[in-house]
Amino acid sequence: MRVPESWLRSMVDPAISTDALAHQLTMSGAEVEEISPVAPAFSGVRVARVLEVSKHPNADKLSVCKVDLGGEAPLQIVCGAPNVRSGMLAPCAVVGAVLPGDFSIKQAKMRGVDSEGMLCSAKELGLSEDGGGLLDLPSDLNVGDDLRSALSLDEKVLTLKLTPNKADCLSIAGIAREVAAINKLRINWPEIRVVAPAISDVLQVRVDAPDLCGRFSGRIVRDVNPNAATPMWMRRRLERAGQRSVSALVDISNYVMLELGRPSHIFDLDRIHGGLTVRWARKGETLKLLNGNTVALDEAVGVIADESAVESLAGIMGGDSTAVGDSTRNIYIEAAFWWPDAIRGRARRFGFSTDAGHRFERGVDASTTVEHIEYITSLVLQICGGQAGPVTDVVLGLPHRPAVRMRVARCQQVIGASIDASEMGDIFRRLGLDATREQDSFVVTPPPYRFDLEIEEDLIEEVARIWGYDNLPARAPLARATMRSHSQTRRTPHTIRAALSRLGYVEAVNYSFVDAGWERDFGTAGEPIKVLNPIASDMAVMRTSLIGGLVANFTHNARHRESDVRMFEVGKVFIRDAAASDGPLSVQGIRQPMHFAAIASGLAQPEQWGSKPSRAVDFFDVKGDLEALVPRITLGFEAAEHPALHPGRCARVLHEGRTVGFIGELHPRWVQQYDLPSAPILMECELEPWLVAQVPVFEDFPRTPAVTRDLAIVVTEATPMARIGAVLEQVARSPEISGVVRRWQLFDVYSGKGLQDGQKSLALRLWLQDTGSTLDEQKIEQIQQVVLRALGSVGAELRR
Template sequence: MKFSESWLRSHVPTTASRDELSAVLTAIGLEVEEVTALGAGLDNVVVARIVEATRHPEADRLQICKVDAGQAELLQIVCGAPNARPGLVAPLAMVGAQIGELKIKPAKLRGVESNGMLCSAKELGLDNDASGLLELPDDAPVGTTLVDYLGLPDASIEIKLTPNRADCFSVRGIAFDVAAATRSEVKPFAADAVPAQGARELSIQLDAGAEAPRYLGRVIEGVNAAATTPLWMAERLRRSGVRPVSLLVDITQYVMLEIGQPMHAYDLDTLKGSIAVRRSRAGESLKLLDGRDAALDDSFLVVTDADRPVGLAGLMGGFDTRVTDATSKVFLEAAHFAPAAIMGRGRKLGLHTDAGHRFERGVDPQLPRTAIEYATKLVMDLAGGTPAPVTEAVREADLPVAARILLRRARIVRVLGIQIEDAEVERILRALGMQVEAVADGWNVTGPSRRFDIAIEEDLIEELARIHGYESIPTTLPGGAARIAMPSETRLDDLSVRRQLVAREMLETINFAFVDAELLT
């Protein structure tokens, strides 16, 4: 899981430094594999606009650009990027800037003076994209430092998660652990219901039993799918290792990374009739978003319309129903699929997706409603549109329910070897989102719906050890006097007798039980 440090801090305003935060994450079991600093040394890089771009007389691949950097006069920059053009807003490293090991100085390129360097994302250390200049929004304020405009410095933090911690495949999930460990508080997150303004609904039918117990869908008409993904969203995606694609797709990715619910967007005009979730049938096929044709057996969950499968549930949508820049009506999907229904299905097709990675480990069954309301708000804010009511199909009896577990004080001491104060036990558990009720010998604890790994008393004790700190548990040698028992010389056990007799080439006969004694003589 890779995420932006500043994005995490927007959910949990801890005062820990970057190094301290990395140490805390590793100490509580979210092992930090890599921290990539972003924006260091970019103080002399500014937002600039190309006013003119003419071909270099001595080099076909170079252009002579007149650039507005917010100064009294335009700067002349020689640039070889293929996307350099009049009107483009891009980062400009001013003379004196230090870009990596390169010191920007006035120079002549093929006889033409150049006073600075227009930069790609890779040159700035913000991304691996070196195909052209980093394109900034047209309304970016010219002359502003790039550090201020992009909210830098920042860092991309990559952590290694064990399979049981599916709840930490989101920024908000990680925030709960950080808050508990640093005695901070997670900021409230509420996706208020977006009032319906339209009436278009698709009926939903669940035909997969406990494998697909909840499915929510919403139609939004009149969207501008060709709108540009705003820079703040694109940067958070990039710093989390996700390349922005298009606005509607980026919104579903953003929701998944922030709160943990995978989503999918269909072009409504390509869907026919109602939506259903069922097991695939042997011989069915589906062209996936990546263009490959998937031959299905009867082990897959599929989302279908009235005619055919339109998506592999929990894995990937279909090519024919994808959203494009021409999409004006979108159908948003947020669902809960059981881990057992998704596990191993992607490997059958040589397919690995972020959605499948999460669903096969477990996604909060109560999250789809929050996700679809949040995604709706983002779509309306960024692409416009008229939302219809949310349609929900649910099999309540098949939804996973968090267990109520008795946590005993005596058991904590026996397992950890230390006594943790009652107030600290309750603080840790509540900070992790658990419901805690004090009883005579301990607490009745109910884990949050996102924590599939909380099932028995020892799971709760492990949480206490993680957050209280393994370093707080003292190292002690085993106590007690050792007693050496000498074998008796007057008694031999049956096994010893058998071994000695067998060693003397004797045979043991094992008689049948319940046989008349006369038959044995």
Template sequence: MRAPLSWLREYVELPAGETGRDVAAKLIEAGLEVETVDRLGAGIHGPLVVGKVLAIEELTEFKKPIRYCQVDVGDANGTGEPQNIVCGATNFRVGDKVVVVLPGAVLPGGFAISARKTYGKVSEGMICSGGELGLPDDGTGILVLPPEYEPGADAVEVLELVDEVLDIAVTPDRGYCLSMRGIARETATAYGLQLRDPALLDVPTPNAEGYQVEVADPRGCDRFAARTVTGLRPEAASPLWLRRRLQKSGMRPVSLPVDITNYVMLELGSPLHAYDRTRLEGPITVRRAVAGELLTTLDGTKRKLDADDLVIADETGPIGLAGVMGGIDSEVADPEQDEQSGEWRGTTEVVVEAAHFDPVTVARTSRRHRISSEASRRFERGVDPEAAAAAAQRTVDLLVLLGGGTAEAGVTYFVTPHGPHTVKIPASHPGRVAGVDYPREAVVRRLQQVGCDVYGQDELTVTVPSWRSDLTDPNDLAEEVIRLEGYANLPSTLPRPPAGRGLTERQRLHRRVGRALAGAGYVEALNYPFVGADSFDQLGLAEDDPRRRTVTLVNPLSDEEPAMRTTLLPGLLAALRRNDGRGSQGSQGSLALFETGLVFLPTGEETRAARLRVDARPSEEEIASLGAALPRQPRHVAVVLAGPREQPGWWGEGRAAGWADAVEAARTVAHAAGAELTVRAAQFAPWHPGRCAALYVHGADGEEQLVGHAGELHPRVVKALGLPQRTCAMEIDLDAAESAGGGVVPAPSVSGFPVATRDVALVVDESVPAARVEAALREGAGELLESVRLFDVFAGEQLGSGRKSLAYALRFRAADRTLTAEEASAARDAAVASAAERTGAVLRGAEAAAGA
């Protein structure tokens, strides 16, 4: 909402020296969001006057129209002689009043005006268009003024060029501030001044002579006022002051009847509509549309109506969408002048509609037809229902005053009776909410400033004003008291958590995993939990893949992503693609991202949630029913990485990120969860079938449980998503890993006894997994084994076809003594024997000797 300060002063007698920034600061303190204060006319300096065109000489020797004009500027030039000005516009004639800028003046943008010779003539100034003065430019050319202004008059005052406009972002709960009346009320309250309410008008009593109106849906329309004005002069144009106020408020002048309805809407906040009475057939009816009815709205679009649409209709059918937009068949015609006779044609009889429509109905109709109009924005946020009659009267008064019309004696006013809304609130409630002791007198005074009627002592009975439909419960009233008393006066206090409470084990694990991955070089990326079918297609998931079974939202943010995610990979891979496309690789030239978050896995056993009451805390049974209606929501952690994992340099060759790095990230997560991870080769989309690992943990019952996958993505997936080549990823069920590990991570121990290291190289069949060999070594080595590490894999002709060599480093240590060489060697031999028995492994040297 744009509020000109000059207009605001009509309703609030502000101090003379108060600027727009001063008013903005007061309104911000009162809780309004003033985004900017525009200073209009700040770039205009020097003489800018009204001129009368006395003569025009057409200069025809140039390629474009050039006119040499004599303009009467009164005594503004100090001589009283006409001013000679060269102008290229042709939309004015002799006798017209125009805006003249004299030499020495400066126009917006630092454009200095001086007398200069052009097109063979000396031009002593300039005749201005609206755009050159900083006004909205309609493209018609020179700005032609109404004839009543005298030559030499100050055009800055005539055009109200100097002003300040407050641009206020009106939140949905403050719809009353979408009007000068509402903003003036807030300004008067902020300054402690009296409000001159523009809605306090003498409204005639309804009678049977007014235009016939039938309201078939009182719930959708509880107020409807109709007034008729006849005898309007078609040639009557909106006065300059009215057009300027509309322009400053961000609206375009159209014609007198339309401009007046827009002006009254901005002034009082009540949207109006004007019908050409000669184009109406029979009574006006407010009803629900018949499904399939057609209506061509003012924007020229033919719309197919829904049965839930509230429409204004006559005997021919719908003539407008109630509270949203009127129809083209009954609109007020633009005035036209007959070129031969000079007579004006246009609307001479107008029926004015001022109504109050149900906000929910208007909002749904607006969204259904994708129309966001000035009227719908106000009705959605709440319009004062009691202002309809005053708005209709104000419109009629202006049509009579400015259009030369006559108001008919008939007055139609439909009202659905209902009592005022009251709220009971303890006088101490605002203080308890704010943590500040507000006296009862302060609470009552602030509520009265809002417009409420207040009765009672310790418990107050508050009657809410009609323009504040947002005040529905005690907390709303408490907010009004607190904001008017001043948010700046609230003490700054830190919240005190209850004693004995800290992070849950799940939260501790979440942080532990995040620190571990960050330490490994990954950067956390948070993504929206929404996916679409295209995401699963790009990942190459089969049609029967369980991850395609999703929870679909009723009101998604995007129609392309209507479902909740079942995997973290779509969002994380999209983040990787964006960062790679924008050159946001890290200092090492690589990208490594991770995310920890919930996935949503429907089981098919969810029940329908019961609607909870709002006046009491839900019971345990109701909370349980809500839980039963939710899908399973395990916490997952995923990583994606691409590019070099180790940079080349003088220290040696670099290394690109590979599937093993993704597996190592899984080990990092499992270690943080206290779980022992087992890795096996697998085939699982979207990973490369030859470079994919399945991740297992041992559950509490000793059984292995699949918790995730890691490896290099399939080339088709990389191409479909536009990812860097050889992109790798890992995803693991963190809740399952936590359950397997018990959430306990053993602290590292430091032994005072030396370690005994033995290396073994075992030759096994190429199909034997290294993890299987490692498990056999661990089982055979016994309690003295501290760790096993695979440090080399070799395959060559000397081993034979289909064979490979796995070299392990075994570390042995006793907790209470120094191991002897014999003890270490015996443990090593037992480990090798176990591997030979379970995997067919043979010591590399022994195999060669046997072959010899």
């Protein structure tokens, strides 16, 4: 947004420099990106009056002009501008002048006629893109004056970069309100006079869509002169604010929008058939816009229509059929409040943006439509003449602005400074906010032009920025170190990271936002949690598994011809769970357990002369890594199925009889879909079981010898070894044996001759030792029978 300094200072004029003013605005949240002069640098250009114009004797398109610069004698200048005429005032660059682009003016001879300078167009002076003729200067300028001074071309223009929440600053008045609040000044508001109706004509307006339009005001003005010239002061302000002058009626509408932030529209009344209806468009309708584009409409776009056709895109742009032109004599001025949600994003659907849409989709004051109609009318009557009718005002519903409470102590805590409550109240008053003190809080009712004040933090921000970020005390950060004890019964996630690193895995850190396709392919936790405002389409849901991220990492490496890959990740997953409660680090209905996962592919060992041929990493390599992560953790493994893993090459990981994870080879379907050179081995487990550590317990050095016994048991082929192991672990802890079974090991598996179909023989070795006494054969036999009875619970029998 471009803000001419003189226009701003006409409303509020603090006694500070331009640079200081820009700094104030930037520190208050309205960032000033650039400070630039109205015109580029040039010198030696003066106001001149053309006294005589005659045809050049040797060129049809050139004229020889006598020009008065206030000196003793006029200058002779050869000019090729088509609009040069006797009596006009125009810029004249004298000999020695330097124009933009470092172009020097010298005395020259053009087609045999001497020229003592150059009459200039606006384009040649860098004032606009209009190079079709001389810049026609206002007649009230003094001949001979320096043009930069005469037109205030050294004035500065501030280019502001506003954040989307600062809709109240999208006008000169809005910026003036900020400057006045910072400097404790009063605002010189433009005078708005009520125009008494001279005629009784009104245009019937019906609003059929209250969810589109909350208020619609309008007025008929007859017998206007559409060809009246826009006053130079208005044209100057518009051009310096970045608006091209079009015609008086259009310029007035744009001027009020820039000055007060109120977009409006002026219709050619004689082109409106019947009354106007504000409604949602109907599918199949079209509209030719003022920019020449014809757009197809649907039910999601608001329009203003007459009895025969759509005439305007509500809050965005008017239609070509009712645009004012040179033949316009009667007009209808419209000012409305459009609900921001009804305007937001509509212009972008058609591939353009407008100043009106930019303001309406952020929120425009709904309380001032009639007031601004009066202001526009007074300008129209002043410049274009005419007779005005009464103002009609249709009100359906205005925004409800609930009061916002701000605690004084909370404000001081967030800002980090002891701002007195009386100063907070003064800041609210200077900002025009209706604030009431209630004990240790302020209750503020936001004004209708502030759509950004909704929560306590918004009010704290207002206090901070007007009080001044520059006033914040400079304090060095202070971190209070607290010695914390580390329980021997717990490991930290870093322990698992370090263990995986020692096993040759490299840590990956992936986003918790993932592609919804990954969850369909690899997830097991049901419907994932969708992100309301994803930063990218492939980050639309919260992950329920770490597998998708690691497969993506592996795919990236494979495409870069990196085949030996071992990676792991430790992080949270997000699972819907109605039992999850709300808390400081938890969200109701969402469980967030920590998981760790790993992926491995390539050679099991680096190539070497002592191991040929080289072997690819397999299920048992990764299983061994999982078991080696931490000491003294007992795991079981059972054949299982998982959507991400190969059927028949997948196992669930058991800990104390509970499934805590899965391990296996990636499913061939995903190997093919992701175009992988080979199937990697994956594992994913809950982190918690690996964080539980056993406290070391003193045990006397055994004084009795250990005894080994081998047992051969017969079980069905479907009986997993994990179930046998769980039984043996339970027996080892039973009171009957009380620690005599020190450890066990499976050393042989047999099936075939001597066994029935569907059976297998498992050879187990038990290490027995009693630290209190030497085991005799009778005691050993009793222990063996206890073990066999326990194994009978899973259908195991002693092999005969």
